[in-house]
Amino acid sequence: MSIRGANLLTLDGMSREAILDVLDTAESFFEVNQRTIKKVPVLKGRVVASLFFEESTRTRLSFETAAKRLGADVVSLAVASSSVKKGESLRDTISTIDALGLDAVVLRHRSSGAALQVSRYVPHVRVVNAGDGQHQHPTQGLLDAFTVRQILAERHGVVASVSGSSLFEGLRVLIVGDIRHSRVARSDIAAYSALGAEVKVAAPGTLLPPSLEGWPVTVSSDFEEALAWADVVGLLRLQHERGTGSYVPSLSEFTSTFGLTATRVPLLKPDAIVMHPGPMNRGVEIDSDVADLPQSVITRQVANGVPVRMAVLYLSLAEKKEL
Amino acid sequence: MNLVIRGGTIVGPDTVFRADIRIESGVIVAVGEALSTANATIIDASGCWVGPAFVDIHTHLREPGREAAETIASGALAAAMGGFSAVVAMPNTEPALDNVPLVSYVLAQGAKTAIDVAVAGAITLGRKGESLAPLAELAALGVRLFTDDGTGVQNPLVMRRALEYAAPLGLRLAQHCEDEQLANGGVMNEGVLSAQLGLAGRSAVAEELMVQRDIALVRLTGGRVHFLHLSTATSLAMVTAARLEGLDVTCEVAPHHFVLSEEACRTFDPQFKVHPPLRPEADRAALHAALSTGAIDAVATDHAPHTPELKDLAFDEAPAGMLGLEHVAALTNEALGANPVAFFNLLSRGPARIAQLRASDARVGLSAHGGVIMVGEDANVVVFDPSQTWVGDRNALHSKATNTPYHGRPLVGRVRSTIVKGRLVVHEGVLQ
Numbered sequence: 001m002s003i004r005g006a007n008l009l010t011l012d013g014m015s016r017e018a019i020l021d022v023l024d025t026a027e028s029f030f031e032v033n034q035r036t037i038k039k040v041p042v043l044k045g046r047v048v049a050s051l052f053f054e055e056s057t058r059t060r061l062s063f064e065t066a067a068k069r070l071g072a073d074v075v076s077l078a079v080a081s082s083s084v085k086k087g088e089s090l091r092d093t094i095s096t097i098d099a100l101g102l103d104a105v106v107l108r109h110r111s112s113g114a115a116l117q118v119s120r121y122v123p124h125v126r127v128v129n130a131g132d133g134q135h136q137h138p139t140q141g142l143l144d145a146f147t148v149r150q151i152l153a154e155r156h157g158v159v160a161s162v163s164g165s166s167l168f169e170g171l172r173v174l175i176v177g178d179i180r181h182s183r184v185a186r187s188d189i190a191a192y193s194a195l196g197a198e199v200k201v202a203a204p205g206t207l208l209p210p211s212l213e214g215w216p217v218t219v220s221s222d223f224e225e226a227l228a229w230a231d232v233v234g235l236l237r238l239q240h241e242r243g244t245g246s247y248v249p250s251l252s253e254f255t256s257t258f259g260l261t262a263t264r265v266p267l268l269k270p271d272a273i274v275m276h277p278g279p280m281n282r283g284v285e286i287d288s289d290v291a292d293l294p295q296s297v298i299t300r301q302v303a304n305g306v307p308v309r310m311a312v313l314y315l316s317l318a319e320k321k322e323l
Numbered sequence: 324m325n326l327v328i329r330g331g332t333i334v335g336p337d338t339v340f341r342a343d344i345r346i347e348s349g350v351i352v353a354v355g356e357a358l359s360t361a362n363a364t365i366i367d368a369s370g371c372w373v374g375p376a377f378v379d380i381h382t383h384l385r386e387p388g389r390e391a392a393e394t395i396a397s398g399a400l401a402a403a404m405g406g407f408s409a410v411v412a413m414p415n416t417e418p419a420l421d422n423v424p425l426v427s428y429v430l431a432q433g434a435k436t437a438i439d440v441a442v443a444g445a446i447t448l449g450r451k452g453e454s455l456a457p458l459a460e461l462a463a464l465g466v467r468l469f470t471d472d473g474t475g476v477q478n479p480l481v482m483r484r485a486l487e488y489a490a491p492l493g494l495r496l497a498q499h500c501e502d503e504q505l506a507n508g509g510v511m512n513e514g515v516l517s518a519q520l521g522l523a524g525r526s527a528v529a530e531e532l533m534v535q536r537d538i539a540l541v542r543l544t545g546g547r548v549h550f551l552h553l554s555t556a557t558s559l560a561m562v563t564a565a566r567l568e569g570l571d572v573t574c575e576v577a578p579h580h581f582v583l584s585e586e587a588c589r590t591f592d593p594q595f596k597v598h599p600p601l602r603p604e605a606d607r608a609a610l611h612a613a614l615s616t617g618a619i620d621a622v623a624t625d626h627a628p629h630t631p632e633l634k635d636l637a638f639d640e641a642p643a644g645m646l647g648l649e650h651v652a653a654l655t656n657e658a659l660g661a662n663p664v665a666f667f668n669l670l671s672r673g674p675a676r677i678a679q680l681r682a683s684d685a686r687v688g689l690s691a692h693g694g695v696i697m698v699g700e701d702a703n704v705v706v707f708d709p710s711q712t713w714v715g716d717r718n719a720l721h722s723k724a725t726n727t728p729y730h731g732r733p734l735v736g737r738v739r740s741t742i743v744k745g746r747l748v749v750h751e752g753v754l755q
Binding site for chain 1: 521638
């Protein structure tokens, strides 16, 4: 199940080979991004629409930069701030944009499943899910795996693109925080486990999904023990602006029980990798000082977003089968 | 118009037998072998079941307020095509059916259609769950069922008062069982699949708690409750136990809950969004198995038309509900297998008893439904071919809306003729 010529809607059920295909392709685009001239016009003449029905800065910029570096024309619509409001038919909006003659849609939507719905409305267009509700954020999962593999490859002095999934064997990944409402958690868990890592989650009972049956994870019973266990610690944004605050007694109690505070940093392995998909709530899920420690690779995640999204757009579009 | 239904299998409450039927002036005038066809339109019923036309006690006709989705007239056409001679219009219109003028309006519009349209009144004013609607005044118009459907009556004290008030009037309260606080705005069944799909769940417990609460309130007050669209095995078990205890409770199941499971939500297609939600396969199978045991009084459609633009929203934003009138007979037939007695008990006799639309009930302006095929009965009769195969098609519906989850689904069994008050409304599968 490769993404070549296909939509990227979810990482759930994606094979190790398909994920490695993206990561390896992203490695070559990573090289391109180190050059002075960062363009490879493999998508010249193609039209990519970036449709963000929900506020986003980094994901939208990252996708649009990726598309432009591949030579595509980018039609950008920040729907969250345009006239399109909750209640407008998703089908109508997509049909309007599609009339411009699209090859691909990068879609961010507040509703789970929106990307799959859009893929049914415009079957001739490749759809890349840039985050749908609480369901999936596939490119975030891919760029997190890419970042981890790159760091481990540097440490081991191996070439990431020839290492396959070997660096994930036995790797211990801890994902902390609002698993229940997090599309990043769902995509990260799918990516890491497909690549062979062992995944543990830590969260207050209210922020775990109503069922974890079938999820390739174990639940930590002791957060601090889990911190000492982990090679990779992935923090999640506590989305208290969406009312998830009512799931915990207070933000300060969340921080004192599940925050990566300065006092907990000594528990971490010295070479542990600390990640966060952003935007961070400094002082809630992560202490401000901790976010700026060398173990923290948050800006590297942002930087890697571009080559990974270049790979996704390239694979999805460059080998698009003519319909 | 004189009609002779020839060569069919007459389905009674317990048995079946071969006979012809002659209908004159809206009444069955003869039942027997080789009846005279003089001056009569002949309906060939060979290979078909002939029984009392169906009664739907859970139909959302949307008028007044949302006529773009359905009107009383269009809903009646869909009902006739589905084999129904009577439907009970649910009160969650805009505004709600909570007063005499509005209920009178719906009854008057219903009287212009080819079928009988009864009305379920709101239990509380505006369906707000706070103060009682004028139940006695509405009862005088012939309203026998009351419900705040769309939601249940959340406040247990209000429900208690409603039961106490309704009981001596001989009225039954129909409850949409879901505790909205516990359901918490969820959009599909809560469980393994909702967690995977990132969709907010509606817990089965939200339904079961209210079923349990209302059984306790019936025990306390001696009132009568009809449980709308039960969707879990546990809910049904509680109602069965309450019935054995001697409480006056009845229940219905909607076709989607014994045909579809929550797996359909994997597609994120809002056609599969409904409240209570589609449940896991184990619940679907339990309801399916219970259809033929007598534990379920009625199959009721919860026919819920919505305009295409609303069903084209994202799953969590789209309204809940799906069409049912034109497919329910086929779906029930398929689920039951060759069981004509249970088929007519679930689609006609059971619902007519709950809605108090039988010959022995005190009806106002409506004919008798859900009876037996015998001389002197009002001629509300359906001819159903249990073996005809066809395919669900949203473009071939008579409803104004097209939100059916059965588009493209092979169906077994089809209504050939619907006769309402002696009038041939559907003949050879075509609206007359």
